[in-house]
Amino acid sequence: MRFPPSWEVNMNRVVITGMGVVAPNGVGLEVFQNAIKSGISGITFHQNLADLNFSCCIGGIPQVSEEKKLEYLTALQLRGFNSSGILYGCMAGMDAWKDAGLEIDPESELDYDSGCVFGTGTSGVEKFREAIYKLDAGEVKRLGSTVVLQTMASGISAYLGGILGLGNQVTTNSSACSTGTEAILMGFERIKNGQAKRMLVGSCSDDGPYIWGGFDAMRVMTYKHNDTPEEGSHPMSASASGFVPGSGAGALVLESLESALERGVPIYAEVLGGHVNSGGQRNGGTLTAPNAEAVQRCIIKAIESSGIKSEDIDTINGHLTATSKDSLEIENWTIALDRKGADFPYVNSLKSMVGHCLAAAGSIESVATVLQLKEQFVFPNINCDDVHPEILECIAEEKIPKKMIEKELNIAAKASFGFGDVNACIIFKRYN
Secondary structure, eight states, X not given: OOOOGGGOOOOOOEEEEEEEEEETTEESHHHHHHHHHHTOOOEEEOHHHHHTTOSOOEEEOOOOOHHHHTTXXXXXXXXXXXXXXXXXXXXXXXXXXXXXXXXXXXXXXXXXXXXXXXXXXXXXXXXXXXXXXXXXXXXXXXXXXXXXXXXXXXXXXXXXXXHHTBOSOEEOOOBTXXXXXXXXXXXXXXXXXXXXXXXXXXXXXXXXXXXXXXXXXXXXXOOSOTTOGGGOOOTTBTTOOSBOBBOEEEEEEEEXXXXXXXXXXXXXXXXXXXXXXXXXXXXXXXXXXXXXXXXHHHHHHHHHHHTOOGGGOOEEEXXXXXXXXXXXXXXXXXXXXXXXXXXXXXXXXXHHHHOBOGGXXXXXXXXXHHHHHHHTEEOOOTTOSSBOHHHHTTBOGGGSOSSOEEOOOOEEEEEEEETXXXXXXXXXXXXX
16 A cells, blocks of 8 residues: 555655764874874873773873864853863864855854754763762852753753754764764664755764773773783784773764755765664673674665665775674674675774774764775774684685775775674765
């Protein structure tokens, strides 16, 4: 039975018209692109972690000066401001908006056609700590007027919604390490279904000991490279000894193809489709380990929803955190794609250069993936001279580039797998 015409949903094509990034190895698209092409690490040693008796004293923190902050937020907005994740998210989001040829005007009309899905994990931890100490000291009247906005989960989308005057859906998602990839798919679905013309999507993450301490206690972070931080992150390597924490934000402006063509703006790539699911912590899946069957299903469904075949995928930007699960991830990809050895796509992990940026990982890594399609290159996997033997049983070593290669690319897959056994996979296509 067909629905009446008024009920039919207009399935729009969705493209990317703007991007912004605040990453440990580069703030801004041009600096970031040069860094990933050159294999430049943004991981450094942090004395404050050593002072607090961390085992892992290295991490990826974007370098943002006080002068740089004032390019995005006013001196009044920055008074009492102590939420690094929101700062990174505002910077990346505003850069993406301007990159898409859209204006940032505090006096602009409310834009009901544009919205925002911007994810985070834990927001404003430093601000929350500051507030707790004041409360415990009986200084509730000295908390300041922005403590709620800086510490609520949706603080980042609230800031961006007001700065840009967004009148469509403005919300924050939170799904551990898959947050950023999920946010892109949420915005994609809204535009595809005709509920918005444009969606600013992405994610951000705070940095520092109060975010990273729990992972240090779990002993999932490396402790072997405090003296050689740039060599600390080893995805897909036999010598991998745990992930390196990172932080930052990535942002993309998604837009209906019709709207982008009407505005006459450059297009980075097209979003073909994707899928989000959960392993339910069953069949080998736990709070911290993936259900392999669900991971494979997520990849397969992403391919099906995109209207492509597995052999169409030219490159994969994996989750690949430099833990014991890297080999399992590669195996899951080979099963889902039914491609092995030299037939496998090129695969890389941005985490070798920036660490695991937690809730921001999916969005920062998606920006890197789209840049590869736009500029036709595959960025290198650094610190991977000794590929794990279990991975080499699945795929050919030349599919794990150690240096940047120029390559004709048409379709790229990006996946994120997070704590809680949650999965997200998205398919991007070069726009011709």
